[in-house]
Amino acid sequence: MPLVNGGKIVNDGFVKLAVDTPLPEGGDILVPAERFLSEADALLERSGKVGVIWPNNRDIAELVPYLGKLASVALVFPSFRDGRAYSQARLLRERYGYRGDLRATGQVLRDQFVFMLRAGFDSFEVKKPADAEAFMQTAKRYSVFYQPTGDGRITALHRRMQLRHSEGVGT
Amino acid sequence: MYAYDEIDRTLVNERVLEFRDQVKRRLSGELTEDEFKMLRLQNGVYLQLHAYMFRVAIPYGTLASNQLRALAHVARKYDRGYGHFTTRQNIQFNWIKLAELPDALADLAEVGIHAMQTSGNNMRNVTSDQWAGVAPGEIEDPRIWSELIRQHTTLHPEFSFLPRKFKIAITASDHDRAAIKVHDIGLRLIKNEKGETGFEVLVGGGLGRTPFIGKTIKHFVHGRDLLSYIEAILRVYNQYGRRDNIYKARIKILVHELGIEKFSREVEEEWQQIRNSSLQIDDEVIEDIRSRFIYPAYEKLPHMPDELRQAAADPDFEAWRKNSVAPHKIPGYSIVTISLKPIGAPPGDATAEQMDALADLADKYSFGEIRVGHEQNLALPHVAKRDLPALWKALDRLGLATPNVNLITDIIACPGLDYCSLANARSIPIAQELTRRFANHELANLIGRLHINISGCINACGHHHVGHIGILGVEKNGEEVYQITIGGRADEGAALGNLIGPGVKFDEVADVVEDIVEAYLALRERPEELFVDTVKRLGVEPFKERVYATR
Ligand code: HEM
Ligand code: SF4
Numbered sequence: 001m002p003l004v005n006g007g008k009i010v011n012d013g014f015v016k017l018a019v020d021t022p023l024p025e026g027g028d029i030l031v032p033a034e035r036f037l038s039e040a041d042a043l044l045e046r047s048g049k050v051g052v053i054w055p056n057n058r059d060i061a062e063l064v065p066y067l068g069k070l071a072s073v074a075l076v077f078p079s080f081r082d083g084r085a086y087s088q089a090r091l092l093r094e095r096y097g098y099r100g101d102l103r104a105t106g107q108v109l110r111d112q113f114v115f116m117l118r119a120g121f122d123s124f125e126v127k128k129p130a131d132a133e134a135f136m137q138t139a140k141r142y143s144v145f146y147q148p149t150g151d152g153r154i155t156a157l158h159r160r161m162q163l164r165h166s167e168g169v170g171t
Numbered sequence: 172m173y174a175y176d177e178i179d180r181t182l183v184n185e186r187v188l189e190f191r192d193q194v195k196r197r198l199s200g201e202l203t204e205d206e207f208k209m210l211r212l213q214n215g216v217y218l219q220l221h222a223y224m225f226r227v228a229i230p231y232g233t234l235a236s237n238q239l240r241a242l243a244h245v246a247r248k249y250d251r252g253y254g255h256f257t258t259r260q261n262i263q264f265n266w267i268k269l270a271e272l273p274d275a276l277a278d279l280a281e282v283g284i285h286a287m288q289t290s291g292n293n294m295r296n297v298t299s300d301q302w303a304g305v306a307p308g309e310i311e312d313p314r315i316w317s318e319l320i321r322q323h324t325t326l327h328p329e330f331s332f333l334p335r336k337f338k339i340a341i342t343a344s345d346h347d348r349a350a351i352k353v354h355d356i357g358l359r360l361i362k363n364e365k366g367e368t369g370f371e372v373l374v375g376g377g378l379g380r381t382p383f384i385g386k387t388i389k390h391f392v393h394g395r396d397l398l399s400y401i402e403a404i405l406r407v408y409n410q411y412g413r414r415d416n417i418y419k420a421r422i423k424i425l426v427h428e429l430g431i432e433k434f435s436r437e438v439e440e441e442w443q444q445i446r447n448s449s450l451q452i453d454d455e456v457i458e459d460i461r462s463r464f465i466y467p468a469y470e471k472l473p474h475m476p477d478e479l480r481q482a483a484a485d486p487d488f489e490a491w492r493k494n495s496v497a498p499h500k501i502p503g504y505s506i507v508t509i510s511l512k513p514i515g516a517p518p519g520d521a522t523a524e525q526m527d528a529l530a531d532l533a534d535k536y537s538f539g540e541i542r543v544g545h546e547q548n549l550a551l552p553h554v555a556k557r558d559l560p561a562l563w564k565a566l567d568r569l570g571l572a573t574p575n576v577n578l579i580t581d582i583i584a585c586p587g588l589d590y591c592s593l594a595n596a597r598s599i600p601i602a603q604e605l606t607r608r609f610a611n612h613e614l615a616n617l618i619g620r621l622h623i624n625i626s627g628c629i630n631a632c633g634h635h636h637v638g639h640i641g642i643l644g645v646e647k648n649g650e651e652v653y654q655i656t657i658g659g660r661a662d663e664g665a666a667l668g669n670l671i672g673p674g675v676k677f678d679e680v681a682d683v684v685e686d687i688v689e690a691y692l693a694l695r696e697r698p699e700e701l702f703v704d705t706v707k708r709l710g711v712e713p714f715k716e717r718v719y720a721t722r
Contacts, residue, residue, distance in 0.1 A: 081209055081292065083332025087409050090329055095444060111193065111210055118328035130201070141189050144182040146322040147398075148449040149329070156178045156322065157456050164459070 002132035005101075005123040007139065009132050012125075014051055014072065024048075030074055033058060036066075044069050053105070056084035060091050067098045072123070077106035086119045093120035094150035110138045118149045172235050172540055173318050174463045175283040182325070183280045186287055190214050191273035198270060213293065213331070215261075215286030216272060220592045225250075225264045225272060226289040227279065231299035231317040231341070232260040232543040236530035239541050241282045243526035249275045254526070256511060256519040258545045258583060258634055259338070260298045261289055265590050293331045294324035294405075298340045300348040301544035304466070305552045307500045310360050311368065313343040315461050316397065319452065323398050330405050334412035335420035337405070338377075345663065350545055352376045352385045352665035353637060355422045356404060361391065368394040374404060374434070375426030378631035382667050383423040386431045388438065394457065396442075399450035403442035407434070467538035467553050472503025475556070482560035490612060491563055491574040505556055507537075509549040509566060510573040510581060514606045517599045518584045519547030528569050536562050545634075545661075546622075547583055548576065578615040579623060579688070580606040583634055587627025587644060588651075594627035596644020596651035597677070601625055604681045609688075618688055621702045624659075637661035639703045640684060641668045653680050657687065657714055658706035671715045675722075683718050690717035 003012040014030045017023070023042075028049040036043060036052045043050050044066070051072030054063065063073065073092060075085035085104070092098040103123040104116050110131035116124065117139055126132040146156050154162075175183075190210075197207040211217075215226035227242065234242075242262055246254045249271050250264040257263055267275060276286060289296055297317045304312040320339060324330065330337070342349040343360035351357030357373035369391045376385025392400045404422075411429075413419045426434045482488045497506045509529070512518050521529075529549065533541045536558045537551035544550060554562060566572040575581050582605060585591065587598030602625055609615050624638025628645070635641035641656040653675055656668030675683050688702075694713055695705045706714070 080206075081332055082414060083292075083329070084409060086329040086332065087406055094448075109206065111189075114326075115328040115331055142182065142185050142326070144178055144185065146182070146325050147327050156182070157459070159178060160176070160459055161455065 001125050001127060002129055003123060003125055004132050004135045007136050016053070028071065030072060037062065040066060051101070054088065056082065056088060060088045064096050067096055070100055072101040072103055073098065074103040074105045077104060077108060080107040080109055080112055086115065089119040089121055090150055110134050113139045114142055118145065118151045118153065120150050172233060172465050173314065174465060176463070180283065183283065183285045186285060187273060187276045187280050190276060194269060194273050209291060212291035213288060214276070215289035217290060219265065219590055221590070222266045223269050223272070224590065225267045225275065225286065226261045227284060227286045228289045228296040229260045229262060229543050230297055230321050231303060231314045232301045233314060234541040234543065236533045236539040236541065238282045238284050239526050239530040239533070241279055241284060243523040243530070244278060245275050246526065247523040253520055253522045255586065256521065256543055256547050256549070258547060258632065259296055260543050260545060261296055287325055292333045292335050293337065294327065295336055295338045297321045298349055298545065300342050300344060301542040301550050302348060302497070302506055302552065303343065305499050305506055306344050307498050308344060309500070310343045310362060312464065313341040313360050315457065315464060316360065316394070317341050318460055319398070319457070320401065330409065333409055334414045337422065347663040348544065350637070350661040350665070353378055353661060354385065356401065357385045363391055370397060372400065375423040377421055377423045378634060378636045379421070380418055380629045381424065382631070382636045383427065384665050384667065386426065388431065388435045395452045396446050398452055399446040399448065400442055402450055403438045403445060406441055407437045469501045469504060472555055472557065474502050478557040478560055488560060488563055491572055492559065494574055494576045494578060496559060499553070503556055505554050505559065507551045507554045507562065508576045509551065509571050510576050511548050512575055512581050512606065513570055513573045514580060514610045515603050518582050518602050525569055525571060529571070532562065532565055546581065574612060575615060577620045579609045579618050579621045580615060582606065582623045582625060583638065584625040585627050585632035591627060593630060594644070595646040596627050596653065598625045598627040598633060598644060601642060601653070601680050605684060608681045608685060618692065619698070619701060623684070634661060636667045637665060638668060640687060642680060645674060647674065651677050653677065655683060657711060658703055660703050669711045671711050672719050686718045687714050690714050
């Protein structure tokens with residue numbers, strides 16, 4: 001599954017651990033939520049980056065104490081119809097101020113990229129290679145956004161205000 | 172009317188391009204039907220019994236004449252020459268080819284019409300009072316707020332994959348023409364003691380398999396907090412709404428299972444965290460939207476012009492005027508409802524020719540504006556009273572002057588087995604038969620206001636639960652059977668109807684309705700007592716007896 005980050009297809013430096021995979025000596029790891037919560041201290045002390053795979057039905061607030069130390073949070077779309085991870089992503093970015101890598105996993109298809117970017121995701125485990133290749137093209141599909149979200153893109157309402165004010169100047 | 176600017180137009184056009192690409196990928200096989208399904212639904216495209224069905228949004232029911240012409244053009248060019256206006260202030264086309272849909276959308280985009288989110292598990296078309304902005308006594312034009320919500324919820328990144336569809340309706344009048352109590356969120360515009368605009372917020376109403384009347388979750392939410400409050404409700408719903416069972420996924424079930432107190436605590440907690448964010452609406456934003464609603468330049472006209480006085484001698488005109496013409500907030504003007512319920516025809520259908528002609532009449536007599544109501548009728552919202560006789564004649568020539576608005580033949584019906592792949596029974600033929608039975612205007616007039624609502628299955632697209640007489644088609648041992656309820660209503664006193672007894676066969680429905688009506692005529696206290704009020708006073712029993720005594 002290709003990983004897209006910063007708009008490009010990149011190598012996934014993280015190894016995903018299952019609940020019972022023995023802990024590797026070094027290297028970057030992504031750990032399931034439960035395992036992370038029960039071994040957090042040990043995991044964070046070892047060398048190599050640590051990320052967590054967080055299910056979409058678990059309160060994201062539980063992660064708050066660790067956010068400063070996490071290199072990645074991977075949220076899950078078990079099917080592209082299930083939008084719970086969008087809410088989790090916005091909460092992480094906008095409410096809890098998480099600045100690290102936010103990864104979308106599961107059924108990640110090109111028709112969701114815009115929504116995901118707006119919700120705050122920056123890496124994407126894309127299901128189909130063709131979708132990964134079309135990332136930049138698809139991500140730029142929209143230039144107008146109506147509602148404010150944490151991605152900082154200007155909304156239609158505010159763009160109108162700007163236009164109005166700039167028209168007012170110097171005329 | 173709300174005028175789109177370059178920003179709105181850009182978004183709609185970008186959406187068309189995206190859908191064109193999605194259709195292309197589907198046709199080439201790059202997308203599976205399962206992957207495509209959600210994408211087409213988000214653009215109002217259903218796969219129905221015979222063909223693809225295309226549902227176009229008419230936000231808060233307001234159309235400009237050029238927009239109505241564009242709908243006529245779509246009916247003519249891409250469909251079989253007609254469209255079907257629905258209870259959700261949408262229009263549906265039943266025979267569109269998938270490969271042509273992007274072109275149809277592009278043609279509509281030229282006049283600022285889209286099909287975004289008319290289906291799928293997201294925020295649906297925001298509906299409102301079809302008399303918004305012109306009804307006397309209204310607190311203010313609810314469409315300003317409807318438009319704000321429309322924009323906010325369009326392509327909302329967090330709320331495009333909800334557990335289930337989500338519907339918001341707004342009213343600003345005491346008399347609720349938007350059926351807010353049977354919506355996921357119902358908003359009633361009110362003023363507080365300080366004269367500030369705000370909303371009573373209801374939540375968890377809805378029909379379908381498990382009908383509920385919405386409950387008040389908050390008595391006053393200030394206008395500036397409207398978006399953050401809605402966002403809080405949706406976020407709680409997105410997180411906790413059931414996804415394990417499609418029948419339990421609507422917010423009404425969540426509200427019911429948690430109880431309104433617990434649900435509102437969750438919402439309150441979430442709201443406190445976001446209410447002072449960028450979601451707060453400042454007056455400047457509201458003023459910007461308000462400024463883009465353009466109202467007609469009304470003239471100062473007499474209350475009772477000569478034209479109207481003279482026409483009153485014609486009983487046919489008077490019959491029509493009495494039930495189609497309503498008071499306007501500007502003296503000398505009226506609101507004219509146009510019945511899309513001619514005797515013997517499918518409720519809500521209009522031909523391309525009728526749509527074009529109506530657009531011309533709107534230009535001539537109503538400042539180019541048309542409204543669509545949830546009763547599947549249209550309205551011209553600003554007709555000078557002196558023009559009423561001429562308008563009536565023109566409508567009559569088009570077959571659009573049936574004098575039955577709010578009477579027993581003004582039936583709301585879903586497409587049922589004639590078009591719908593989910594149907595268990597026919598709806599349209601039942602409606603047609605009933606209109607023939609009660610075609611006599613004197614009799615219909617004697618009966619007075621009476622709403623019949625028909626659905627071809629439990630999904631309740633025809634709002635049967637809230638019909639004064641509700642008819643629901645079900646299937647029993649391979650046969651169509653109809654369950655009949657009475658006493659429902661969708662207005663400010665919204666109530667669910669009660670079943671009168673065992674279901675009846677297709678051929679018996681019209682007889683049963685006649686029995687019910689006869690019982691009502693015998694039982695009502697005064698001619699002014701409406702059917703629903705008689706049912707409320709006496710309960711189901713006397714009607715049940717009348718219907719089943721001889722069966
Ligand atoms: C022909 C294609 C149609 C299909 C496949 C369809 C499908 C559905 C389904 C599945 C539901 C139940 C959803 C739920 O409760 O979770 C529903 C509800 C509804 N539909 Fe339709 N429908 C169609 C046409 C219409 C038409 C023509 C109208 C209006 C005349 C309409 C208006 C409604 C309304 C008002 C509800 C609301 C019930 C509620 O309050 O929950 N639909 N529809
Ligand atoms: S009520 Fe049932 S039969 Fe009628 S349109 Fe809705 S889904 Fe189809």
